[in-house]
Amino acid sequence: MMKLGASPDIAEEITQETFVSVWRKAQQFDQRKSSAVTWIFTIARNQRIDRLRKERRPALDPNDPLLVPNKTPTPFEELEQSSIVKNVTASIEQLPDDQRDVVRLSFIEGLSHQEISARLKTPLGTIKSRLRLSFEKLRLSLGDFQ
Amino acid sequence: MTILHHPGDELVLGYAAGSLAESWSIAIAAHLTYCPICRHKVEAAEHVGGSLLGGLEEEALAPSALDLVLSQIKGVEQEKPEQWQASIEESSPSKQESILPSALQSYIGNDIDSLPWQRLGNDVSQYLIKTNDHEAKARILRIKAGRPVPSHGHRGRELTLVLSGSFEDEFSKFRAGDLEDVAEETVHKPIAAAGDDCICLAVTDAPLRFKELIPRILQPVLNI
Numbered sequence: 001m002m003k004l005g006a007s008p009d010i011a012e013e014i015t016q017e018t019f020v021s022v023w024r025k026a027q028q029f030d031q032r033k034s035s036a037v038t039w040i041f042t043i044a045r046n047q048r049i050d051r052l053r054k055e056r057r058p059a060l061d062p063n064d065p066l067l068v069p070n071k072t073p074t075p076f077e078e079l080e081q082s083s084i085v086k087n088v089t090a091s092i093e094q095l096p097d098d099q100r101d102v103v104r105l106s107f108i109e110g111l112s113h114q115e116i117s118a119r120l121k122t123p124l125g126t127i128k129s130r131l132r133l134s135f136e137k138l139r140l141s142l143g144d145f146q
Numbered sequence: 147m148t149i150l151h152h153p154g155d156e157l158v159l160g161y162a163a164g165s166l167a168e169s170w171s172i173a174i175a176a177h178l179t180y181c182p183i184c185r186h187k188v189e190a191a192e193h194v195g196g197s198l199l200g201g202l203e204e205e206a207l208a209p210s211a212l213d214l215v216l217s218q219i220k221g222v223e224q225e226k227p228e229q230w231q232a233s234i235e236e237s238s239p240s241k242q243e244s245i246l247p248s249a250l251q252s253y254i255g256n257d258i259d260s261l262p263w264q265r266l267g268n269d270v271s272q273y274l275i276k277t278n279d280h281e282a283k284a285r286i287l288r289i290k291a292g293r294p295v296p297s298h299g300h301r302g303r304e305l306t307l308v309l310s311g312s313f314e315d316e317f318s319k320f321r322a323g324d325l326e327d328v329a330e331e332t333v334h335k336p337i338a339a340a341g342d343d344c345i346c347l348a349v350t351d352a353p354l355r356f357k358e359l360i361p362r363i364l365q366p367v368l369n370i
Contacts, residue, residue, distance in 0.1 A: 040196070041196040057164070058171045066244075085200060092194070106159065108199070108202065112165045142193075
Protein backbone atom coordinates (compact mmCIF):
# COMPACT_ATOMS: atom_id res chain seq x y z
CA MET A 1 0.00 0.00 0.00
CA MET A 2 2.63 2.50 0.93
CA LYS A 3 4.52 2.80 -2.29
CA LEU A 4 3.47 6.37 -1.88
CA GLY A 5 6.82 7.92 -2.67
CA ALA A 6 8.07 7.93 0.91
CA SER A 7 11.05 6.50 2.77
CA PRO A 8 10.25 3.18 4.52
CA ASP A 9 9.97 4.76 8.00
CA ILE A 10 7.70 7.56 6.89
CA ALA A 11 5.72 5.17 4.72
CA GLU A 12 5.18 3.02 7.80
CA GLU A 13 3.97 6.04 9.77
CA ILE A 14 1.67 7.14 6.98
CA THR A 15 0.28 3.60 6.82
CA GLN A 16 -0.45 3.59 10.52
CA GLU A 17 -1.99 7.06 10.44
CA THR A 18 -4.10 6.03 7.49
CA PHE A 19 -5.51 3.07 9.37
CA VAL A 20 -6.16 5.17 12.45
CA SER A 21 -7.99 7.66 10.22
CA VAL A 22 -9.93 4.85 8.59
CA TRP A 23 -10.94 3.69 12.06
CA ARG A 24 -11.91 7.18 13.23
CA LYS A 25 -13.86 8.04 10.11
CA ALA A 26 -15.51 4.68 9.61
CA GLN A 27 -18.92 6.16 10.41
CA GLN A 28 -18.59 8.61 7.55
CA PHE A 29 -18.11 5.78 5.11
CA ASP A 30 -21.20 4.97 3.10
CA GLN A 31 -21.07 1.72 1.12
CA ARG A 32 -23.74 2.94 -1.25
CA LYS A 33 -21.70 5.99 -2.22
CA SER A 34 -18.18 4.67 -2.40
CA SER A 35 -16.17 1.49 -2.39
CA ALA A 36 -13.92 0.68 0.55
CA VAL A 37 -10.68 0.71 -1.46
CA THR A 38 -11.50 4.05 -3.08
CA TRP A 39 -12.36 5.56 0.28
CA ILE A 40 -9.12 4.25 1.83
CA PHE A 41 -7.19 5.58 -1.18
CA THR A 42 -8.52 9.10 -0.51
CA ILE A 43 -7.53 8.89 3.16
CA ALA A 44 -4.02 7.62 2.34
CA ARG A 45 -3.66 10.31 -0.32
CA ASN A 46 -4.58 13.05 2.16
CA GLN A 47 -2.16 11.68 4.77
CA ARG A 48 0.60 11.70 2.16
CA ILE A 49 -0.08 15.35 1.25
CA ASP A 50 -0.09 16.26 4.92
CA ARG A 51 3.07 14.36 5.91
CA LEU A 52 5.28 14.55 2.85
CA ARG A 53 4.42 17.88 1.28
CA LYS A 54 3.29 19.58 4.51
CA GLU A 55 0.49 21.11 2.50
CA ARG A 56 -3.21 21.24 3.16
CA ARG A 57 -5.70 19.40 1.03
CA PRO A 58 -8.41 21.83 -0.11
CA ALA A 59 -11.58 19.77 -0.24
CA LEU A 60 -15.15 20.07 -1.36
CA ASP A 61 -17.73 20.27 1.43
CA PRO A 62 -20.77 18.24 0.31
CA ASN A 63 -22.91 20.37 2.67
CA ASP A 64 -21.78 23.70 1.22
CA PRO A 65 -24.88 25.90 0.63
CA LEU A 66 -23.26 27.01 -2.64
CA LEU A 67 -23.08 23.43 -3.92
CA VAL A 68 -24.80 23.07 -7.28
CA PRO A 69 -26.54 19.68 -7.13
CA ASN A 70 -26.43 17.00 -9.82
CA LYS A 71 -29.28 17.43 -12.29
CA THR A 72 -29.64 13.74 -13.01
CA PRO A 73 -28.31 10.74 -11.14
CA THR A 74 -24.77 10.01 -12.27
CA PRO A 75 -24.04 6.60 -13.81
CA PHE A 76 -22.18 5.78 -10.61
CA GLU A 77 -25.31 6.05 -8.53
CA GLU A 78 -26.87 3.33 -10.60
CA LEU A 79 -23.88 1.02 -10.52
CA GLU A 80 -22.97 -1.30 -7.67
CA GLN A 81 -19.92 0.20 -5.97
CA SER A 82 -18.07 -3.11 -6.05
CA SER A 83 -18.60 -3.46 -9.80
CA ILE A 84 -17.18 0.04 -10.40
CA VAL A 85 -13.85 -0.97 -8.91
CA LYS A 86 -13.96 -4.29 -10.78
CA ASN A 87 -14.57 -2.52 -14.10
CA VAL A 88 -11.85 0.05 -13.49
CA THR A 89 -9.38 -2.63 -12.39
CA ALA A 90 -10.06 -4.66 -15.54
CA SER A 91 -9.71 -1.61 -17.71
CA ILE A 92 -6.42 -0.56 -16.04
CA GLU A 93 -5.07 -4.02 -16.90
CA GLN A 94 -5.95 -3.45 -20.54
CA LEU A 95 -4.12 -0.13 -20.81
CA PRO A 96 -0.89 -0.08 -22.84
CA ASP A 97 2.15 -0.30 -20.53
CA ASP A 98 3.22 3.32 -21.04
CA GLN A 99 -0.22 4.61 -20.06
CA ARG A 100 -0.57 2.28 -17.07
CA ASP A 101 2.86 3.39 -15.83
CA VAL A 102 1.98 7.10 -15.73
CA VAL A 103 -1.34 6.38 -14.02
CA ARG A 104 0.44 4.29 -11.37
CA LEU A 105 3.23 6.85 -10.83
CA SER A 106 0.62 9.56 -10.42
CA PHE A 107 -1.89 7.83 -8.14
CA ILE A 108 0.27 5.44 -6.16
CA GLU A 109 3.65 7.14 -6.01
CA GLY A 110 2.05 10.58 -5.86
CA LEU A 111 4.43 12.13 -8.40
CA SER A 112 3.47 15.39 -10.08
CA HIS A 113 3.25 15.35 -13.85
CA GLN A 114 6.59 17.22 -14.00
CA GLU A 115 8.20 14.61 -11.74
CA ILE A 116 6.85 11.79 -13.91
CA SER A 117 8.26 13.53 -16.96
CA ALA A 118 11.70 13.73 -15.30
CA ARG A 119 11.53 10.14 -14.00
CA LEU A 120 10.63 8.66 -17.39
CA LYS A 121 12.75 11.14 -19.37
CA THR A 122 9.68 11.85 -21.48
CA PRO A 123 8.31 15.30 -22.44
CA LEU A 124 5.63 16.72 -20.13
CA GLY A 125 3.16 16.99 -23.01
CA THR A 126 3.49 13.26 -23.70
CA ILE A 127 2.88 12.43 -20.02
CA LYS A 128 -0.24 14.59 -20.00
CA SER A 129 -1.61 13.06 -23.18
CA ARG A 130 -1.01 9.51 -21.85
CA LEU A 131 -2.92 10.45 -18.71
CA ARG A 132 -5.78 11.96 -20.70
CA LEU A 133 -6.02 8.96 -23.02
CA SER A 134 -6.01 6.47 -20.17
CA PHE A 135 -8.62 8.47 -18.26
CA GLU A 136 -10.91 8.47 -21.32
CA LYS A 137 -10.64 4.69 -21.57
CA LEU A 138 -11.20 4.21 -17.85
CA ARG A 139 -14.28 6.41 -17.91
CA LEU A 140 -15.64 4.50 -20.89
CA SER A 141 -15.34 1.32 -18.84
CA LEU A 142 -17.74 2.95 -16.38
CA GLY A 143 -20.24 3.75 -19.12
CA ASP A 144 -19.35 7.38 -18.63
CA PHE A 145 -19.44 9.29 -21.90
CA GLN A 146 -19.58 12.91 -20.88
CA MET B 147 -26.09 28.17 -13.43
CA THR B 148 -24.34 26.52 -16.32
CA ILE B 149 -20.62 26.16 -16.13
CA LEU B 150 -18.99 26.68 -19.52
CA HIS B 151 -15.31 26.63 -18.62
CA HIS B 152 -13.86 23.61 -16.84
CA PRO B 153 -10.39 22.52 -15.73
CA GLY B 154 -8.73 20.11 -18.17
CA ASP B 155 -8.65 16.39 -17.35
CA GLU B 156 -5.00 16.63 -16.47
CA LEU B 157 -5.81 19.07 -13.61
CA VAL B 158 -8.74 16.91 -12.44
CA LEU B 159 -6.47 13.83 -12.42
CA GLY B 160 -3.71 15.66 -10.55
CA TYR B 161 -6.22 16.83 -7.95
CA ALA B 162 -7.69 13.35 -7.49
CA ALA B 163 -4.26 11.72 -7.36
CA GLY B 164 -3.12 14.24 -4.75
CA SER B 165 -0.13 15.30 -6.82
CA LEU B 166 -1.39 18.79 -7.70
CA ALA B 167 0.15 21.52 -5.53
CA GLU B 168 -1.99 23.21 -2.88
CA SER B 169 -2.75 26.53 -4.61
CA TRP B 170 -3.99 24.93 -7.84
CA SER B 171 -5.96 22.46 -5.72
CA ILE B 172 -7.83 25.32 -4.03
CA ALA B 173 -9.06 26.44 -7.46
CA ILE B 174 -10.14 22.91 -8.41
CA ALA B 175 -11.87 22.22 -5.06
CA ALA B 176 -13.72 25.55 -5.29
CA HIS B 177 -14.75 24.86 -8.90
CA LEU B 178 -16.17 21.47 -7.84
CA THR B 179 -18.71 23.28 -5.65
CA TYR B 180 -20.30 24.73 -8.78
CA CYS B 181 -19.74 21.85 -11.16
CA PRO B 182 -21.40 18.40 -10.94
CA ILE B 183 -19.60 17.31 -14.14
CA CYS B 184 -16.15 17.80 -12.66
CA ARG B 185 -17.22 16.35 -9.29
CA HIS B 186 -18.17 13.25 -11.17
CA LYS B 187 -14.80 13.15 -12.96
CA VAL B 188 -12.93 13.46 -9.67
CA GLU B 189 -15.00 10.60 -8.30
CA ALA B 190 -14.12 8.46 -11.35
CA ALA B 191 -10.43 9.33 -10.94
CA GLU B 192 -10.54 8.42 -7.25
CA HIS B 193 -11.87 5.01 -8.25
CA VAL B 194 -8.75 4.68 -10.40
CA GLY B 195 -6.65 5.32 -7.28
CA GLY B 196 -8.78 2.87 -5.31
CA SER B 197 -8.49 0.18 -7.97
CA LEU B 198 -4.70 0.54 -8.11
CA LEU B 199 -4.52 0.43 -4.33
CA GLY B 200 -6.75 -2.65 -4.30
CA GLY B 201 -4.37 -4.24 -6.84
CA LEU B 202 -1.36 -3.60 -4.60
CA GLU B 203 -3.15 -5.10 -1.64
CA GLU B 204 -4.19 -8.22 -3.39
CA GLU B 205 -1.12 -10.29 -2.50
CA ALA B 206 -1.56 -9.77 1.22
CA LEU B 207 -5.19 -8.90 1.55
CA ALA B 208 -8.16 -9.53 -0.73
CA PRO B 209 -10.36 -6.51 -1.53
CA SER B 210 -13.22 -8.22 0.28
CA ALA B 211 -11.07 -8.41 3.42
CA LEU B 212 -10.94 -4.63 3.42
CA ASP B 213 -14.71 -4.48 3.45
CA LEU B 214 -14.73 -6.98 6.28
CA VAL B 215 -12.24 -5.03 8.41
CA LEU B 216 -14.18 -1.89 7.71
CA SER B 217 -17.52 -3.30 8.76
CA GLN B 218 -15.96 -4.59 11.97
CA ILE B 219 -14.54 -1.16 12.73
CA LYS B 220 -17.95 0.35 12.02
CA GLY B 221 -19.58 -2.01 14.49
CA VAL B 222 -17.17 -1.09 17.29
CA GLU B 223 -17.44 2.62 16.69
CA GLN B 224 -21.22 2.65 16.44
CA GLU B 225 -21.80 4.06 19.93
CA LYS B 226 -19.57 7.09 19.40
CA PRO B 227 -21.28 10.34 18.35
CA GLU B 228 -20.55 11.71 14.91
CA GLN B 229 -18.58 14.82 15.76
CA TRP B 230 -17.95 15.85 12.19
CA GLN B 231 -21.68 16.27 11.58
CA ALA B 232 -21.98 18.63 14.53
CA SER B 233 -19.12 20.82 13.36
CA ILE B 234 -20.65 21.20 9.91
CA GLU B 235 -24.00 22.24 11.37
CA GLU B 236 -22.39 24.78 13.69
CA SER B 237 -20.60 26.56 10.90
CA SER B 238 -23.34 26.51 8.31
CA PRO B 239 -25.47 29.56 9.27
CA SER B 240 -22.65 31.98 8.44
CA LYS B 241 -21.91 30.10 5.22
CA GLN B 242 -25.38 30.93 3.93
CA GLU B 243 -24.40 34.54 3.38
CA SER B 244 -20.97 34.05 1.88
CA ILE B 245 -20.11 33.98 -1.80
CA LEU B 246 -17.10 31.83 -0.96
CA PRO B 247 -17.09 28.04 -1.42
CA SER B 248 -16.04 26.23 1.75
CA ALA B 249 -12.68 25.21 0.26
CA LEU B 250 -11.84 28.95 0.26
CA GLN B 251 -13.55 29.78 3.53
CA SER B 252 -11.19 27.41 5.29
CA TYR B 253 -8.35 29.73 4.19
CA ILE B 254 -9.78 33.23 4.37
CA GLY B 255 -12.99 33.08 6.39
CA ASN B 256 -16.38 33.99 5.00
CA ASP B 257 -16.38 37.79 4.98
CA ILE B 258 -14.82 39.09 1.81
CA ASP B 259 -15.25 42.76 2.77
CA SER B 260 -13.20 42.44 5.95
CA LEU B 261 -10.09 41.13 4.15
CA PRO B 262 -7.03 43.43 4.29
CA TRP B 263 -7.17 44.19 0.56
CA GLN B 264 -4.06 45.46 -1.11
CA ARG B 265 -4.67 47.89 -3.96
CA LEU B 266 -3.17 47.25 -7.38
CA GLY B 267 -3.93 50.55 -9.03
CA ASN B 268 -7.38 52.16 -9.10
CA ASP B 269 -9.49 49.27 -10.25
CA VAL B 270 -8.05 46.09 -8.84
CA SER B 271 -7.35 44.89 -5.29
CA GLN B 272 -5.80 41.63 -4.20
CA TYR B 273 -5.53 39.50 -1.11
CA LEU B 274 -2.75 36.92 -1.09
CA ILE B 275 -3.84 33.60 0.41
CA LYS B 276 -1.42 31.97 2.84
CA THR B 277 -0.59 28.41 1.84
CA ASN B 278 2.34 26.03 2.31
CA ASP B 279 2.72 25.78 -1.44
CA HIS B 280 6.14 26.73 -2.87
CA GLU B 281 5.14 26.11 -6.47
CA ALA B 282 2.24 28.48 -7.04
CA LYS B 283 0.55 31.48 -5.43
CA ALA B 284 -3.17 31.92 -4.86
CA ARG B 285 -4.86 35.29 -4.45
CA ILE B 286 -8.32 36.75 -4.39
CA LEU B 287 -8.79 39.57 -6.89
CA ARG B 288 -11.48 42.19 -6.76
CA ILE B 289 -11.98 44.06 -10.02
CA LYS B 290 -14.26 47.11 -10.03
CA ALA B 291 -17.41 46.73 -12.10
CA GLY B 292 -16.81 47.69 -15.73
CA ARG B 293 -13.06 48.13 -15.21
CA PRO B 294 -10.12 46.24 -16.71
CA VAL B 295 -7.13 44.46 -15.23
CA PRO B 296 -4.09 45.94 -17.02
CA SER B 297 -3.16 43.87 -20.07
CA HIS B 298 -0.66 41.20 -19.09
CA GLY B 299 1.17 38.17 -20.37
CA HIS B 300 2.23 35.10 -18.42
CA ARG B 301 5.54 33.51 -17.66
CA GLY B 302 3.70 30.44 -16.46
CA ARG B 303 0.18 29.19 -15.98
CA GLU B 304 -2.72 31.22 -14.59
CA LEU B 305 -5.97 29.66 -13.36
CA THR B 306 -8.80 32.10 -12.67
CA LEU B 307 -12.03 31.02 -11.01
CA VAL B 308 -14.90 33.53 -10.90
CA LEU B 309 -16.61 33.68 -7.50
CA SER B 310 -18.94 36.62 -8.04
CA GLY B 311 -19.75 38.96 -10.92
CA SER B 312 -18.19 38.13 -14.28
CA PHE B 313 -15.37 39.16 -16.59
CA GLU B 314 -14.61 39.01 -20.24
CA ASP B 315 -11.33 38.83 -22.09
CA GLU B 316 -10.25 38.36 -25.70
CA PHE B 317 -11.22 34.69 -25.50
CA SER B 318 -14.56 34.39 -23.74
CA LYS B 319 -16.90 35.47 -20.96
CA PHE B 320 -16.50 33.95 -17.49
CA ARG B 321 -19.22 33.77 -14.85
CA ALA B 322 -19.37 32.40 -11.29
CA GLY B 323 -17.92 28.89 -11.23
CA ASP B 324 -16.15 29.22 -14.59
CA LEU B 325 -12.44 28.47 -14.59
CA GLU B 326 -10.10 30.07 -17.12
CA ASP B 327 -6.82 28.27 -17.75
CA VAL B 328 -4.29 30.57 -19.40
CA ALA B 329 -1.01 29.20 -20.64
CA GLU B 330 2.43 30.72 -20.80
CA GLU B 331 2.89 33.36 -23.54
CA THR B 332 -0.84 34.17 -23.72
CA VAL B 333 -1.62 37.87 -23.39
CA HIS B 334 -5.05 38.97 -22.21
CA LYS B 335 -6.88 41.93 -20.76
CA PRO B 336 -9.75 40.82 -18.51
CA ILE B 337 -12.54 43.38 -18.05
CA ALA B 338 -15.13 43.07 -15.28
CA ALA B 339 -18.75 43.27 -16.48
CA ALA B 340 -20.71 46.40 -15.59
CA GLY B 341 -22.96 46.15 -12.54
CA ASP B 342 -21.13 44.23 -9.83
CA ASP B 343 -17.47 43.98 -8.91
CA CYS B 344 -15.89 40.80 -10.16
CA ILE B 345 -14.35 38.71 -7.40
CA CYS B 346 -12.16 35.83 -8.44
CA LEU B 347 -9.52 33.44 -7.29
CA ALA B 348 -6.35 33.64 -9.36
CA VAL B 349 -3.53 31.09 -9.11
CA THR B 350 -0.19 31.65 -10.84
CA ASP B 351 3.17 29.90 -10.79
CA ALA B 352 5.22 32.80 -12.12
CA PRO B 353 4.97 36.59 -12.05
CA LEU B 354 2.68 38.16 -14.64
CA ARG B 355 4.16 40.20 -17.46
CA PHE B 356 2.47 43.59 -17.57
CA LYS B 357 2.54 45.66 -20.77
CA GLU B 358 2.18 49.08 -19.20
CA LEU B 359 4.77 50.93 -17.16
CA ILE B 360 3.00 51.64 -13.86
CA PRO B 361 1.93 48.05 -13.11
CA ARG B 362 5.41 46.91 -14.08
CA ILE B 363 6.99 49.23 -11.55
CA LEU B 364 4.55 48.22 -8.83
CA GLN B 365 4.77 44.51 -9.55
CA PRO B 366 7.78 43.55 -7.39
CA VAL B 367 6.41 45.52 -4.46
CA LEU B 368 2.96 44.01 -4.72
CA ASN B 369 4.12 40.44 -5.20
CA ILE B 370 1.88 39.80 -8.18
